[in-house]
Amino acid sequence: MTDRHDPARGGPPLARRVLLATLGAGAAALAAAPVLRGGWESAVAAISRNDPTGLSGLLPGPGGFRYFSVAGSVPERTAADYRLEIGGLVERPRAYTLADLRALPQTRVVGDVTCTDGWQVPGAAFSGVLLSHLLDRAGVRAQGGAVRFTCFDGVYSESLTLDQARRPDVLVALDLMDAPLGHDRGGPVRLYVAPMYFYKSAKWLSGITVTEQVVPGYWEEYGYDVDGWLDRRA
Ligand SMILES: Nc1nc2c(c(=O)[nH]1)N[C@H]1C(S)=C(S)[C@@H](COP(=O)(O)O)O[C@H]1N2
Numbered sequence: 132m133t134d135r136h137d138p139a140r141g142g143p144p145l146a147r148r149v150l151l152a153t154l155g156a157g158a159a160a161l162a163a164a165p166v167l168r169g170g171w172e173s174a175v176a177a178i179s180r181n182d183p184t185g186l187s188g189l190l191p192g193p194g195g196f197r198y199f200s201v202a203g204s205v206p207e208r209t210a211a212d213y214r215l216e217i218g219g220l221v222e223r224p225r226a227y228t229l230a231d232l233r234a235l236p237q238t239r240v241v242g243d244v245t246c247t248d249g250w251q252v253p254g255a256a257f258s259g260v261l262l263s264h265l266l267d268r269a270g271v272r273a274q275g276g277a278v279r280f281t282c283f284d285g286v287y288s289e290s291l292t293l294d295q296a297r298r299p300d301v302l303v304a305l306d307l308m309d310a311p312l313g314h315d316r317g318g319p320v321r322l323y324v325a326p327m328y329f330y331k332s333a334k335w336l337s338g339i340t341v342t343e344q345v346v347p348g349y350w351e352e353y354g355y356d357v358d359g360w361l362d363r364r365a
């Protein structure tokens with residue numbers, strides 16, 4: 132068995148999901164089936180929002196998205212105080228402001244957002260700077276083999292191999308449906324990794340570090356696939 136959470140395999144019906152979300156906040160949930168980890172994810176999101184019923188993580192938010200944060204509260208960053216630091220194994224480390232990022236060539240990527248919990252947002256349009264463009268500007272050194280992402284929530288992290296990071300459908304996203312990303316969606320800047328489960332798309336992005344090898348991210352420490360492909364043939 133793999134650690135994938137393929138919705139095509141079918142999850143429990145909604146009522147059971149609610150129950151799992153309520154009861155799943157224990158170590159047993161981590162050791163159990165992938166479906167239970169979906170419940171765990173809901174439970175963490177719900178607890179972090181101070182909702183003991185576990186229901187809020189199951190309700191669709193604006194545009195069909197559901198709010199997830201493993202951090203209890205996340206500071207807001209504005210155009211004045213937002214910075215994205217790019218460093219690690221690069222020739223030219225630097226910090227970008229939001230205006231710097233907006234001044235770079237913008238790319239629009241449309242994908243079907245899919246969470247391992249089973250919810251989907253078809254045809255989500257994210258726009259921003261290609262990650263490959265930022266990596267080229269920074270100049271990846273010969274030893275660089277992977278990219279690690281850190282977030283200003285102070286908790287979440289993700290990673291991609293350099294090959295994955297250079298795909299033309301991987302964005303440092305500033306807009307969703309042609310409007311600036313709001314705080315709940317991970318704004319002002321989040322990652323959008325279109326070909327992978329949405330847990331790869333780190334919200335509140337604040338750091339991009341080129342490393343030698345992949346460093347497993349937050350959910351990957353709990354058993355999620357480091358390669359979060361929606362479709363293995365991608
Ligand atoms: N910083 C941060 N990024 C994150 C997460 C998180 O908890 N913290 N959750 C991930 C998961 S599991 C999902 S499904 C999506 C949820 O994004 P949304 O809240 O915009 O729907 O963000 C991903 N990126």
Ligand SMILES: [Mo]
Nearest residue numbers: 246247329330
């Ligand atoms: Mo998720």
